[in-house]
Amino acid sequence: MAFETVSVIGLGYIGLPTAAMFAAYGKNVIGVDVNQQTVDIINSGKIHIVEPELDAIVHKAVTDGKLKAVTQPESADAFLIAVPTPFLPIQNEGDIPQPDLKYIEAAAKSIAPVLKRGDLVILESTSPVGATEQMAAWLADARTDLTFPEINGEESDMRIAHCPERVLPGHVVRELVENDRVIGGLTAKCSEQSVELYKTFVQGDCVVTNSRTAEMAKLTENSCRDVQIAFANELSIICDELDINVWELISLANRHPRINILQPGPGVGGHCIAVDPWFIVSKTPEQAELIHAARKVNDAKPQWVIDKVKIAIADVLQENPSKTAKDVTIACYGLAFKADIDDLRESPALQIAQNIAKLHSGRTFAIEPNIKLLPNYLENIELVGTDIAIEEADIHLMLVDHKEFKDKHFNAEFIIDTKGIWG
Numbered sequence: 001m002a003f004e005t006v007s008v009i010g011l012g013y014i015g016l017p018t019a020a021m022f023a024a025y026g027k028n029v030i031g032v033d034v035n036q037q038t039v040d041i042i043n044s045g046k047i048h049i050v051e052p053e054l055d056a057i058v059h060k061a062v063t064d065g066k067l068k069a070v071t072q073p074e075s076a077d078a079f080l081i082a083v084p085t086p087f088l089p090i091q092n093e094g095d096i097p098q099p100d101l102k103y104i105e106a107a108a109k110s111i112a113p114v115l116k117r118g119d120l121v122i123l124e125s126t127s128p129v130g131a132t133e134q135m136a137a138w139l140a141d142a143r144t145d146l147t148f149p150e151i152n153g154e155e156s157d158m159r160i161a162h163c164p165e166r167v168l169p170g171h172v173v174r175e176l177v178e179n180d181r182v183i184g185g186l187t188a189k190c191s192e193q194s195v196e197l198y199k200t201f202v203q204g205d206c207v208v209t210n211s212r213t214a215e216m217a218k219l220t221e222n223s224c225r226d227v228q229i230a231f232a233n234e235l236s237i238i239c240d241e242l243d244i245n246v247w248e249l250i251s252l253a254n255r256h257p258r259i260n261i262l263q264p265g266p267g268v269g270g271h272c273i274a275v276d277p278w279f280i281v282s283k284t285p286e287q288a289e290l291i292h293a294a295r296k297v298n299d300a301k302p303q304w305v306i307d308k309v310k311i312a313i314a315d316v317l318q319e320n321p322s323k324t325a326k327d328v329t330i331a332c333y334g335l336a337f338k339a340d341i342d343d344l345r346e347s348p349a350l351q352i353a354q355n356i357a358k359l360h361s362g363r364t365f366a367i368e369p370n371i372k373l374l375p376n377y378l379e380n381i382e383l384v385g386t387d388i389a390i391e392e393a394d395i396h397l398m399l400v401d402h403k404e405f406k407d408k409h410f411n412a413e414f415i416i417d418t419k420g421i422w423g
Protein backbone atom coordinates (compact mmCIF):
# COMPACT_ATOMS: atom_id res chain seq x y z
CA MET A 1 0.00 0.00 0.00
CA ALA A 2 1.50 3.34 -0.96
CA PHE A 3 0.30 6.09 1.31
CA GLU A 4 0.36 9.06 -1.00
CA THR A 5 -1.76 11.35 1.11
CA VAL A 6 -1.47 11.45 4.88
CA SER A 7 -3.78 13.43 7.11
CA VAL A 8 -2.85 14.50 10.64
CA ILE A 9 -5.71 15.50 12.93
CA GLY A 10 -4.62 17.98 15.61
CA LEU A 11 -1.74 20.31 14.76
CA GLY A 12 -0.25 20.82 18.20
CA TYR A 13 3.10 19.94 19.74
CA ILE A 14 3.00 16.41 18.28
CA GLY A 15 0.69 16.65 15.26
CA LEU A 16 2.43 19.57 13.54
CA PRO A 17 5.97 18.14 13.72
CA THR A 18 4.65 14.74 12.56
CA ALA A 19 2.78 16.33 9.65
CA ALA A 20 5.87 18.34 8.73
CA MET A 21 8.11 15.24 8.75
CA PHE A 22 5.80 13.29 6.45
CA ALA A 23 5.72 16.30 4.10
CA ALA A 24 9.51 16.67 4.25
CA TYR A 25 9.83 13.02 3.20
CA GLY A 26 7.60 13.44 0.17
CA LYS A 27 4.05 12.68 1.29
CA ASN A 28 1.18 14.99 0.48
CA VAL A 29 0.02 16.04 3.90
CA ILE A 30 -3.31 17.49 4.97
CA GLY A 31 -3.16 18.86 8.50
CA VAL A 32 -6.50 19.34 10.21
CA ASP A 33 -7.13 21.58 13.19
CA VAL A 34 -10.33 23.04 14.62
CA ASN A 35 -8.56 26.34 15.29
CA GLN A 36 -8.78 28.64 12.26
CA GLN A 37 -5.92 30.82 13.53
CA THR A 38 -3.60 27.78 13.78
CA VAL A 39 -4.58 26.76 10.24
CA ASP A 40 -3.91 30.28 8.90
CA ILE A 41 -0.49 30.51 10.60
CA ILE A 42 0.61 27.16 9.18
CA ASN A 43 -0.66 27.97 5.68
CA SER A 44 1.43 31.14 5.80
CA GLY A 45 4.49 28.92 6.33
CA LYS A 46 4.88 29.77 10.01
CA ILE A 47 4.35 27.87 13.25
CA HIS A 48 2.33 28.63 16.38
CA ILE A 49 4.49 26.65 18.84
CA VAL A 50 8.12 26.88 19.92
CA GLU A 51 10.14 23.86 18.82
CA PRO A 52 13.72 24.06 17.51
CA GLU A 53 14.15 23.48 13.73
CA LEU A 54 10.43 23.02 13.14
CA ASP A 55 9.80 26.46 11.60
CA ALA A 56 12.16 25.86 8.66
CA ILE A 57 10.70 22.40 7.95
CA VAL A 58 7.12 23.69 8.01
CA HIS A 59 8.04 26.70 5.88
CA LYS A 60 9.63 24.50 3.21
CA ALA A 61 6.80 21.94 3.26
CA VAL A 62 4.17 24.65 2.79
CA THR A 63 6.19 26.46 0.10
CA ASP A 64 6.73 23.17 -1.77
CA GLY A 65 2.98 22.52 -1.67
CA LYS A 66 3.45 19.28 0.34
CA LEU A 67 1.66 20.51 3.49
CA LYS A 68 -1.61 22.35 3.78
CA ALA A 69 -3.77 22.98 6.81
CA VAL A 70 -7.58 22.87 6.84
CA THR A 71 -10.34 22.92 9.45
CA GLN A 72 -12.44 20.13 7.91
CA PRO A 73 -11.02 16.65 7.14
CA GLU A 74 -10.55 15.64 3.51
CA SER A 75 -9.99 12.24 1.90
CA ALA A 76 -6.54 10.67 2.53
CA ASP A 77 -4.93 7.21 2.62
CA ALA A 78 -3.84 7.36 6.25
CA PHE A 79 -5.12 9.41 9.20
CA LEU A 80 -3.08 10.08 12.33
CA ILE A 81 -4.98 11.40 15.32
CA ALA A 82 -2.86 13.57 17.63
CA VAL A 83 -5.39 15.40 19.79
CA PRO A 84 -5.21 16.05 23.56
CA THR A 85 -6.51 13.55 26.12
CA PRO A 86 -7.25 15.68 29.20
CA PHE A 87 -9.13 14.79 32.40
CA LEU A 88 -12.80 15.15 33.12
CA PRO A 89 -13.47 17.94 35.65
CA ILE A 90 -12.78 16.74 39.21
CA GLN A 91 -16.01 16.59 41.27
CA ASN A 92 -14.52 16.35 44.78
CA GLU A 93 -11.05 17.03 46.14
CA GLY A 94 -9.08 13.79 46.37
CA ASP A 95 -11.01 12.11 43.52
CA ILE A 96 -8.92 10.15 41.02
CA PRO A 97 -8.83 12.14 37.75
CA GLN A 98 -10.65 10.31 34.93
CA PRO A 99 -9.54 10.60 31.28
CA ASP A 100 -11.74 12.54 28.92
CA LEU A 101 -11.76 11.07 25.40
CA LYS A 102 -13.99 13.78 23.93
CA TYR A 103 -11.32 15.08 21.53
CA ILE A 104 -10.59 11.56 20.21
CA GLU A 105 -14.32 11.00 19.78
CA ALA A 106 -14.73 14.32 17.95
CA ALA A 107 -11.71 13.57 15.72
CA ALA A 108 -13.05 10.08 14.88
CA LYS A 109 -16.48 11.45 14.06
CA SER A 110 -14.99 14.22 11.92
CA ILE A 111 -12.92 11.86 9.74
CA ALA A 112 -15.61 9.15 9.48
CA PRO A 113 -17.44 10.76 6.51
CA VAL A 114 -14.25 10.90 4.35
CA LEU A 115 -12.96 7.37 5.09
CA LYS A 116 -12.76 4.91 2.22
CA ARG A 117 -12.01 1.20 1.91
CA GLY A 118 -8.34 0.40 2.67
CA ASP A 119 -7.65 3.51 4.78
CA LEU A 120 -5.42 3.33 7.85
CA VAL A 121 -6.36 5.21 11.04
CA ILE A 122 -3.69 5.55 13.74
CA LEU A 123 -4.30 6.94 17.21
CA GLU A 124 -1.14 8.74 18.41
CA SER A 125 -2.63 10.54 21.41
CA THR A 126 -1.51 9.16 24.77
CA SER A 127 -4.56 7.21 25.85
CA PRO A 128 -5.93 4.92 28.56
CA VAL A 129 -5.91 1.21 27.78
CA GLY A 130 -8.83 0.36 25.49
CA ALA A 131 -9.05 3.81 23.80
CA THR A 132 -8.02 2.51 20.36
CA GLU A 133 -10.79 -0.10 20.41
CA GLN A 134 -13.18 2.62 21.56
CA MET A 135 -12.07 4.86 18.67
CA ALA A 136 -12.63 1.98 16.23
CA ALA A 137 -16.13 1.50 17.68
CA TRP A 138 -16.95 5.20 17.13
CA LEU A 139 -15.75 4.93 13.52
CA ALA A 140 -17.76 1.71 12.98
CA ASP A 141 -20.90 3.35 14.39
CA ALA A 142 -20.50 6.28 12.00
CA ARG A 143 -19.71 4.13 8.93
CA THR A 144 -21.92 1.04 8.90
CA ASP A 145 -21.09 0.63 5.18
CA LEU A 146 -17.44 -0.21 6.03
CA THR A 147 -16.12 -3.25 7.93
CA PHE A 148 -13.69 -2.89 10.87
CA PRO A 149 -10.95 -5.16 12.27
CA GLU A 150 -12.50 -5.88 15.71
CA ILE A 151 -15.37 -7.70 13.97
CA ASN A 152 -14.10 -8.65 10.53
CA GLY A 153 -10.41 -9.20 11.34
CA GLU A 154 -7.87 -9.17 8.52
CA GLU A 155 -10.63 -9.15 5.89
CA SER A 156 -12.02 -5.81 7.04
CA ASP A 157 -12.07 -2.65 4.93
CA MET A 158 -10.27 -0.54 7.53
CA ARG A 159 -6.90 -0.72 9.31
CA ILE A 160 -6.64 0.64 12.87
CA ALA A 161 -3.62 0.96 15.18
CA HIS A 162 -2.24 2.78 18.19
CA CYS A 163 1.23 4.26 17.91
CA PRO A 164 1.99 6.50 20.88
CA GLU A 165 4.22 9.52 20.39
CA ARG A 166 7.27 9.48 22.68
CA VAL A 167 9.22 12.58 21.71
CA LEU A 168 10.73 15.01 24.18
CA PRO A 169 9.62 18.65 23.84
CA GLY A 170 12.62 20.67 22.67
CA HIS A 171 14.07 17.68 20.77
CA VAL A 172 11.02 16.68 18.75
CA VAL A 173 12.49 16.91 15.25
CA ARG A 174 15.45 14.65 16.06
CA GLU A 175 13.51 12.23 18.26
CA LEU A 176 10.73 11.76 15.68
CA VAL A 177 13.34 10.34 13.33
CA GLU A 178 15.62 8.51 15.78
CA ASN A 179 13.31 7.07 18.44
CA ASP A 180 11.98 3.52 18.23
CA ARG A 181 8.20 3.35 17.75
CA VAL A 182 5.78 0.98 19.45
CA ILE A 183 3.09 -0.04 16.96
CA GLY A 184 -0.06 -1.73 18.21
CA GLY A 185 -2.37 -2.76 15.40
CA LEU A 186 -5.82 -4.23 15.97
CA THR A 187 -4.63 -7.02 13.61
CA ALA A 188 -1.25 -8.05 12.20
CA LYS A 189 -2.05 -6.34 8.88
CA CYS A 190 -2.93 -3.10 10.70
CA SER A 191 0.51 -3.17 12.37
CA GLU A 192 2.30 -4.08 9.13
CA GLN A 193 0.80 -1.12 7.27
CA SER A 194 1.50 1.25 10.16
CA VAL A 195 5.16 0.18 10.15
CA GLU A 196 5.29 0.85 6.42
CA LEU A 197 3.86 4.34 6.95
CA TYR A 198 6.21 5.30 9.81
CA LYS A 199 9.22 3.96 7.93
CA THR A 200 8.72 6.98 5.64
CA PHE A 201 10.94 8.90 8.07
CA VAL A 202 11.51 6.84 11.24
CA GLN A 203 15.06 5.47 11.46
CA GLY A 204 14.50 3.78 14.84
CA ASP A 205 12.97 0.31 15.09
CA CYS A 206 9.20 0.01 14.65
CA VAL A 207 8.32 -2.69 17.17
CA VAL A 208 4.98 -4.43 16.74
CA THR A 209 2.54 -5.41 19.52
CA ASN A 210 -1.22 -5.18 20.10
CA SER A 211 -3.06 -1.90 20.73
CA ARG A 212 -3.61 -2.41 24.48
CA THR A 213 0.07 -3.15 25.12
CA ALA A 214 1.06 -0.14 23.00
CA GLU A 215 -1.28 2.08 25.05
CA MET A 216 0.11 0.69 28.29
CA ALA A 217 3.72 1.00 27.08
CA LYS A 218 3.41 4.76 26.75
CA LEU A 219 1.68 5.10 30.13
CA THR A 220 4.35 2.88 31.68
CA GLU A 221 7.24 5.00 30.38
CA ASN A 222 5.85 8.21 31.82
CA SER A 223 4.70 6.57 35.08
CA CYS A 224 8.17 5.09 35.55
CA ARG A 225 9.68 8.56 35.28
CA ASP A 226 7.05 10.02 37.60
CA VAL A 227 7.76 7.37 40.27
CA GLN A 228 11.49 7.99 39.97
CA ILE A 229 11.09 11.76 40.26
CA ALA A 230 8.80 11.24 43.27
CA PHE A 231 11.60 9.25 44.91
CA ALA A 232 13.98 12.19 44.34
CA ASN A 233 11.39 14.70 45.59
CA GLU A 234 10.71 12.64 48.71
CA LEU A 235 14.45 12.42 49.35
CA SER A 236 14.74 16.22 49.09
CA ILE A 237 12.08 16.65 51.79
CA ILE A 238 13.71 14.03 54.04
CA CYS A 239 17.14 15.65 53.56
CA ASP A 240 15.77 19.09 54.37
CA GLU A 241 14.52 17.68 57.67
CA LEU A 242 17.87 16.01 58.39
CA ASP A 243 20.02 18.97 57.24
CA ILE A 244 21.68 17.02 54.42
CA ASN A 245 22.39 18.46 50.96
CA VAL A 246 20.20 16.29 48.73
CA TRP A 247 22.17 17.13 45.57
CA GLU A 248 25.41 15.96 47.11
CA LEU A 249 23.64 12.88 48.48
CA ILE A 250 22.23 11.93 45.06
CA SER A 251 25.53 12.47 43.28
CA LEU A 252 27.21 10.20 45.84
CA ALA A 253 24.54 7.49 45.59
CA ASN A 254 24.69 7.68 41.79
CA ARG A 255 28.32 6.60 41.91
CA HIS A 256 27.03 3.12 42.68
CA PRO A 257 27.09 1.17 39.39
CA ARG A 258 23.41 0.21 39.56
CA ILE A 259 21.89 3.42 40.98
CA ASN A 260 20.61 6.30 38.89
CA ILE A 261 18.44 8.64 40.97
CA LEU A 262 16.74 11.52 39.11
CA GLN A 263 16.72 15.13 40.26
CA PRO A 264 14.30 16.72 42.71
CA GLY A 265 12.57 19.94 41.76
CA PRO A 266 9.59 22.16 42.58
CA GLY A 267 7.15 19.49 41.31
CA VAL A 268 6.41 17.66 38.09
CA GLY A 269 4.94 19.61 35.22
CA GLY A 270 4.06 19.34 31.56
CA HIS A 271 1.11 17.64 29.99
CA CYS A 272 2.49 14.09 30.02
CA ILE A 273 4.32 12.88 33.10
CA ALA A 274 1.94 14.56 35.56
CA VAL A 275 -1.08 13.28 33.61
CA ASP A 276 -0.44 9.83 32.15
CA PRO A 277 0.01 7.92 35.44
CA TRP A 278 -3.59 8.85 36.30
CA PHE A 279 -4.74 6.90 33.23
CA ILE A 280 -3.36 3.77 34.92
CA VAL A 281 -4.60 4.69 38.40
CA SER A 282 -8.13 5.46 37.17
CA LYS A 283 -8.36 2.10 35.37
CA THR A 284 -6.91 -0.03 38.19
CA PRO A 285 -7.19 2.01 41.42
CA GLU A 286 -6.85 -1.02 43.71
CA GLN A 287 -3.64 -2.24 42.08
CA ALA A 288 -1.82 0.99 41.17
CA GLU A 289 -0.80 1.92 44.73
CA LEU A 290 2.82 2.95 44.11
CA ILE A 291 1.97 4.92 40.96
CA HIS A 292 -0.80 6.71 42.87
CA ALA A 293 1.49 7.49 45.81
CA ALA A 294 4.13 8.94 43.45
CA ARG A 295 1.54 11.27 41.91
CA LYS A 296 0.60 12.50 45.35
CA VAL A 297 4.25 13.12 46.35
CA ASN A 298 4.96 15.08 43.17
CA ASP A 299 1.70 17.04 43.33
CA ALA A 300 2.41 18.02 46.93
CA LYS A 301 5.88 19.44 46.21
CA PRO A 302 4.79 22.95 45.05
CA GLN A 303 2.98 23.53 48.36
CA TRP A 304 6.10 22.41 50.25
CA VAL A 305 8.09 25.05 48.33
CA ILE A 306 5.46 27.72 49.08
CA ASP A 307 5.67 26.86 52.78
CA LYS A 308 9.46 27.34 52.60
CA VAL A 309 8.90 30.82 51.12
CA LYS A 310 6.50 31.70 53.95
CA ILE A 311 9.18 30.73 56.48
CA ALA A 312 11.74 32.83 54.58
CA ILE A 313 9.43 35.88 54.66
CA ALA A 314 9.09 35.50 58.44
CA ASP A 315 12.88 35.19 58.74
CA VAL A 316 13.50 38.36 56.68
CA LEU A 317 11.06 40.27 58.88
CA GLN A 318 12.66 38.97 62.04
CA GLU A 319 16.09 40.11 60.88
CA ASN A 320 14.79 43.47 59.69
CA PRO A 321 12.36 44.72 62.35
CA SER A 322 11.84 48.01 60.49
CA LYS A 323 10.38 46.15 57.50
CA THR A 324 6.82 44.93 57.01
CA ALA A 325 5.80 42.15 54.59
CA LYS A 326 5.00 44.86 52.02
CA ASP A 327 8.70 45.77 51.92
CA VAL A 328 9.83 42.22 51.11
CA THR A 329 10.48 41.40 47.45
CA ILE A 330 10.49 37.80 46.26
CA ALA A 331 12.16 36.81 42.97
CA CYS A 332 10.99 33.61 41.25
CA TYR A 333 13.63 32.40 38.79
CA GLY A 334 11.90 30.47 35.99
CA LEU A 335 8.23 29.89 35.17
CA ALA A 336 8.35 27.20 32.46
CA PHE A 337 7.61 23.56 33.27
CA LYS A 338 11.23 22.62 32.70
CA ALA A 339 14.59 24.06 31.68
CA ASP A 340 15.21 25.95 28.43
CA ILE A 341 11.70 25.92 27.03
CA ASP A 342 8.94 28.57 26.95
CA ASP A 343 6.05 26.22 27.76
CA LEU A 344 4.15 27.40 30.84
CA ARG A 345 1.40 24.79 30.67
CA GLU A 346 0.97 22.69 33.83
CA SER A 347 4.09 24.27 35.26
CA PRO A 348 4.75 23.85 38.99
CA ALA A 349 7.02 26.92 38.85
CA LEU A 350 4.16 29.01 37.49
CA GLN A 351 1.77 27.58 40.08
CA ILE A 352 4.22 28.49 42.87
CA ALA A 353 4.84 32.04 41.54
CA GLN A 354 1.09 32.60 41.17
CA ASN A 355 0.39 31.46 44.72
CA ILE A 356 3.21 33.54 46.16
CA ALA A 357 1.88 36.63 44.38
CA LYS A 358 -1.54 35.93 45.91
CA LEU A 359 -0.41 35.37 49.47
CA HIS A 360 2.36 37.99 49.60
CA SER A 361 1.63 41.69 50.05
CA GLY A 362 5.06 42.82 48.78
CA ARG A 363 6.44 42.64 45.24
CA THR A 364 6.82 39.35 43.38
CA PHE A 365 9.30 39.25 40.49
CA ALA A 366 9.34 36.59 37.79
CA ILE A 367 12.49 36.07 35.74
CA GLU A 368 11.76 34.00 32.64
CA PRO A 369 14.29 34.47 29.83
CA ASN A 370 12.18 32.41 27.40
CA ILE A 371 9.15 34.68 27.32
CA LYS A 372 8.75 38.37 26.48
CA LEU A 373 5.34 38.98 28.05
CA LEU A 374 3.61 37.46 31.03
CA PRO A 375 0.22 35.88 30.31
CA ASN A 376 -2.47 38.33 31.47
CA TYR A 377 -4.01 35.89 33.95
CA LEU A 378 -0.87 36.34 36.08
CA GLU A 379 -1.68 39.11 38.53
CA ASN A 380 0.68 41.05 40.79
CA ILE A 381 3.80 39.58 39.17
CA GLU A 382 6.46 41.74 37.50
CA LEU A 383 8.58 40.25 34.71
CA VAL A 384 12.12 41.52 35.30
CA GLY A 385 15.66 40.68 34.19
CA THR A 386 18.02 38.52 36.26
CA ASP A 387 20.30 41.41 37.26
CA ILE A 388 17.46 43.55 38.61
CA ALA A 389 16.12 40.56 40.56
CA ILE A 390 19.51 39.79 42.05
CA GLU A 391 19.97 43.40 43.08
CA GLU A 392 16.52 44.20 44.41
CA ALA A 393 14.95 41.03 45.81
CA ASP A 394 15.16 39.88 49.42
CA ILE A 395 14.24 36.25 48.77
CA HIS A 396 15.58 34.39 45.72
CA LEU A 397 13.53 31.35 44.72
CA MET A 398 15.18 29.16 42.07
CA LEU A 399 12.46 27.21 40.28
CA VAL A 400 13.72 26.28 36.80
CA ASP A 401 17.34 25.52 35.92
CA HIS A 402 17.40 27.54 32.67
CA LYS A 403 20.91 27.86 31.22
CA GLU A 404 20.81 31.65 31.81
CA PHE A 405 20.69 31.08 35.58
CA LYS A 406 23.37 28.44 35.88
CA ASP A 407 26.44 30.66 35.87
CA LYS A 408 24.98 33.32 38.16
CA HIS A 409 26.94 33.55 41.36
CA PHE A 410 25.71 36.01 43.94
CA ASN A 411 25.64 36.39 47.67
CA ALA A 412 22.26 36.56 49.28
CA GLU A 413 21.07 35.40 52.62
CA PHE A 414 17.70 34.06 51.57
CA ILE A 415 18.02 31.63 48.68
CA ILE A 416 15.60 28.75 48.20
CA ASP A 417 17.07 26.59 45.47
CA THR A 418 14.64 23.86 44.34
CA LYS A 419 16.99 22.77 41.52
CA GLY A 420 20.31 22.69 43.36
CA ILE A 421 22.18 24.90 40.88
CA TRP A 422 23.26 27.63 43.27
CA GLY A 423 24.34 25.33 46.10
Ligand code: SAJ
Residues within 6 Å of the ligand: 126, 165, 166, 167, 168, 169, 221, 222, 225, 229, 262, 263, 264, 265, 266, 267, 268, 269, 270, 271, 272, 273, 337, 338, 339
Ligand atom coordinates in the same frame (compact mmCIF):
# COMPACT_ATOMS: atom_id res chain seq x y z
N1 SAJ B 1 11.72 16.49 36.18
C1 SAJ B 1 12.24 16.48 37.48
N2 SAJ B 1 13.36 15.77 37.73
C2 SAJ B 1 14.00 15.05 36.75
C3 SAJ B 1 13.47 15.03 35.44
C4 SAJ B 1 12.32 15.77 35.20
O1 SAJ B 1 11.69 17.13 38.40
O2 SAJ B 1 15.03 14.45 37.06
C5 SAJ B 1 10.48 17.26 35.90
C6 SAJ B 1 10.71 18.37 34.86
O3 SAJ B 1 11.22 19.52 35.44
C7 SAJ B 1 9.30 18.54 34.34
C8 SAJ B 1 8.71 17.13 34.41
O4 SAJ B 1 9.55 16.41 35.30
O5 SAJ B 1 8.54 19.39 35.20
C9 SAJ B 1 8.66 16.40 33.08
O6 SAJ B 1 9.84 16.64 32.33
P1 SAJ B 1 10.58 15.51 31.46
O7 SAJ B 1 11.72 16.14 30.80
O8 SAJ B 1 10.87 14.34 32.32
O9 SAJ B 1 9.48 15.01 30.44
P2 SAJ B 1 8.45 15.70 29.38
O10 SAJ B 1 7.11 15.84 30.07
O11 SAJ B 1 9.00 16.92 28.76
O12 SAJ B 1 8.38 14.55 28.25
C10 SAJ B 1 8.01 13.23 28.62
C11 SAJ B 1 9.03 12.25 28.02
N3 SAJ B 1 8.86 10.94 28.62
C12 SAJ B 1 9.89 10.26 29.21
O13 SAJ B 1 11.01 10.72 29.28
C13 SAJ B 1 9.58 8.90 29.74
C14 SAJ B 1 8.86 12.17 26.51
O14 SAJ B 1 9.68 11.17 25.95
C15 SAJ B 1 7.38 11.89 26.16
O15 SAJ B 1 7.18 11.84 24.75
C16 SAJ B 1 6.55 13.00 26.72
O16 SAJ B 1 6.70 12.97 28.16
C17 SAJ B 1 5.09 12.78 26.32
O17 SAJ B 1 4.63 13.42 25.37
O18 SAJ B 1 4.45 11.89 26.90
